[in-house]
């Protein structure tokens with residue numbers, strides 16, 4: 205079942221004291237790694253997990269408006285916006301060992317190995333002083349999702365899903381005009397297949413967990429943002 209749009213604002217204000225994300229994955233109730241944890245070598249993630257930031261994953265097909273809406277959310281609600289695609293594109297123009305592999309995968313509309321993407325996200329989160337993150341365009345597969353939980357030791361508190369018809373997504377991607385090597389009809393067709401087969405199961409997973417906020421991504425940017433604002437900003441109706 206899709207979750208109705210309801211406000212996250214009470215959740216946001218109490219996020220610092222929440223211990224939800226520390227359960228499981230080798231973490232004990234104090235937020236420390238258990239002695240027998242298989243991940244006790246991964247101490248670089250421990251300080252981030254102890255901070256327990258408010259993480260929102262932002263999902264949706266190519267061109268559904270994730271990046272556009274994330275900019276608005278970041279500006280309005282003070283989130284730090286991390287686009288997984290942007291982090292990967294930065295790797296391509298750096299001298300990283302993986303630059304050619306990443307380029308080929310993106311050009312082909314496939315998914316970069318989880319380990320690579322999660323490490324880039326972790327590095328970006330650690331170098332920020334923020335305690336509220338929007339992670340845009342990730343996780344794109346169930347394997348991505350599991351790798352994030354395993355390596356970082358945290359789960360999202362909320363997940364936004366921008367629901368957009370394919371025809372509209374294709375039109376937007378082809379008009380994006382940002383010089384992206386994947387904004388062409390061949391790649392977008394492949395990306396839509398990947399989205400349906402690998403990414404929609406992640407959306408379904410968070411729906412079942414009651415964390416999903418589905419946004420109708422058709423309409424003008426401001427209309428869409430009003431739906432998003434209701435998720436983050438409006439006071440929770442209690443009875």
Ligand SMILES: Nc1ncnc2c1ncn2[C@@H]1O[C@H](COP(=O)(O)OP(=O)(O)O)[C@@H](O)[C@H]1O
Pocket residue numbers: 264265266267268269270271272273376377379380381421422423424425428
């Ligand atoms: N609501 C909208 N209506 C029409 N075009 C939009 C809308 N939102 C975003 N766009 C445009 O569509 C393209 C894709 O948007 P973007 O935010 O990059 O999507 P995503 O990050 O999901 O791929 C961009 O050129 C953007 O300006």
Ligand SMILES: O=c1ccn([C@@H]2O[C@H](COP(=O)(O)OP(=O)(O)O)[C@@H](O)[C@H]2O)c(=O)[nH]1
Pocket residue numbers: 264265266267270271287288289290292309310311313314315316317321340341342343344348386395
């Ligand atoms: O977690 C991610 C995010 C992106 N990508 C790759 O980067 C491309 C572009 O992703 P981005 O989120 O920038 O695209 P958008 O959905 O915004 O068009 C994707 O098609 C994938 O090839 C990936 O492999 N893993």
Ligand SMILES: [Mg+2]
Pocket residue numbers: 270271287289341
């Ligand atoms: Mg984007």
